Amino acid sequence: MASTSSASRPNLKSLSFSSSSTLRDKKPTPCSVSYPVNKTFPISSSLQPPATYKPTSWKKLCKNVASLIPNTKNQAQRTAAAILNAVENAMVSYERRHHPLPKTADPDVQIAGNFFPVPEQPVIHNLPVTGTVPECIQGVYVRNGANPLHKPISGHHLFDGDGMVHAVRFNNGSVSYSCRFIETNRFVQERELGRSIFPKAIGDLHGPLGIAKLMLFNARGLFGLIDTTRGLGVANTGLIYFNGYLLAMSEDDLPYHVIITQTGDLKTSGRYDFNGQLKTTMIAHPKLDPETGELFALSYDVVSKPFLKYFRFTSNGEKSPDVEIPLDEPTMIHDFAITENFVVIPDQQVVFRLTEMVRGGSPVVYDKEKRSRFGVLNKYDKDASLNRWIEVPDCFCFHLWNAWEEPDTDEVVVVGSCMTPPDSVFKEHDETLQSVLSEIRLNLKTGESTRRPVIISEKLNLEAGMVNRNLLGRKTRFAYLAITEPWPKVSGFAKVDLSTGDVQKYVYGDGKYGGEPLFLPEVSGYGEDCGYIMVFVHDEEKVKSELQIINAVSMKLEATVTLPSRVPYGFHGTFMSNDDLMKQALC
Secondary structure (H helix, E strand, C coil), rough: CCCCCCCCCCCCCCCCCCCCCHHHCCCCCCEEEEEECCCCCCCCCCCCCCCCCCCCCCCHHHHHHHHHCCCCCCHHHHHHHHHHHHHHHHHHHHHHHCCCCCCHCCHHHHHCCHCCCCCCCCCEEECCCCEECCCCEEEEEEEEEEEEEECCCCCHHHHHEEEEEEEEEEECCCCEEEEEEEECCHHHHHHHCCCCCCCCCCCCCCCCHHHHHHHHEEEHHCCCCCCCCCCCCCCCCCCEECCCEEEEECCCCCEEEECCCCCCCCEEEEEEECCCCCCCCCCCEEEEEECCCCCEEEEECCCCCCCCCEEECCCCEEEEECCCCCCCCCCCCCCCCCCCCCCEEECCCCEEECCHHHHCCEEEEEEECCCEEEEEEEEECCCCCCCEEEEEECCEEEEEEEEEEEEEHCCEEEEEEEEEECCCCCCCCCCCCCCEEEEEEEECCCCEEEEEEECCCCCCEEEECCCCCCHCCCCEEEEEEEECCCCCCCCCCEECCCCCCEEEEEECCCCEECCEEEEEEEEECCCCCEEEEEEEEEEEEEEEEEEEEEEECCCEEEEEECCCCCCCCCEEEEEEEHHHHCCCCCC
């Protein structure tokens, strides 16, 4: 079914964003969004603030587990719930005694300090600003992140938390802030139940106990105690604005549509399937072509073939047929790249093998024997028969920052951060994690590749960042990347000249850490780096957060917005202009 065009889609052109009314008072018109949810009151996490938080004893926690009895007259459901709760109680107790959690799944490690969750913050206006916000910054900066609503029952990885979007709105000199949970299917059910119930994709799924947790979860679904049919994702990773929709994404589900209200608040509209066209999950890093307005995406499956599919959307949201990319086994593909004519698809050494759980391990496996490779496929090919695989030995890029074509040498150039050990985000290692900004050249004529570090003068761990989004898929000179030192904290960001390897660093200062630097190009600017960097920064000693705005040319601080509440370290964000806000879909 073709999607609704921008001309016929309901929008905010008739509404003033300086108005004090909110969109939540508007009755949405029908559209192809499943499971709509309305937000009424701010929601607080069931966890305690960092300064006072002490883990609940396992004895008390097991009592909390045993309290999950459905409020129903159906005796069969009540009996099933009691039995399944007792099983979970025993599993948790056994795991605690015999299988201590690794650091990568220990909630006391994964959500400590400023990784600890915060409650929702309704919009607060007229925030104090030090310095001057550039006049060209009009719109809203939004950033996603993991923010668990409830204390984990068992294992928990940083990536497992519920999605929360933080929004800073700039409107003619006034600045506001709000943060809201993304009301996913699992979030809504766990909020109603008052506890964590869905298995954590990384923190829970280890060894035979991980299999048992999956079986327990499926049994609860079978007895109707929970609804497993409308998605299991947390929507905590990426954000993109496309065709009137701000989409929050994680690669285990469909996107969720989030609305920015007139006052700068946030509201979850629902799980978004592109008007019934998207039937599968979508990775959290789709690519928006700045010239055509098309959106390109992948979907991977860890259980059954086809393990990987590629598809695209026209600028008005019409989806192409899926292109199945043959793979021998499911592979972790968190990111990919586009050029003017191609999509570049990594097939690397981190794979999914569910059978490893039977042997006591994690299903996320680093296969040292596998040869990493990159596929180069024409954007508009209808099948993968002409996909060209080119090997790039010992390469694992969690993120790819850009790619472009160099016709004179028949090469596709890919810029990404090569991470070693490749599975260090998911498993404990004695070896220190390294994330090296690298240039990878794929020769389409010879089928060979080369790889080199971009920066020669010093060693820097660079992760999370971007290039000028107006040049995505085209040759770029600069990249703006987080300095992830000490891992996993971010002590500053680097502006890297990709042609020379020169580095300009902006460091937040002692005890201050941030996240992904967002580069906002200035519309009237002439140079590629003409624009501003926006980043949340947290002072761990003062327990205060702020938004910093840095001139990307001079690398000097322009303005600081003091925020009314703590902003945890998070993942990826985007910026919506006033024009984008006016064109938002209302449902």
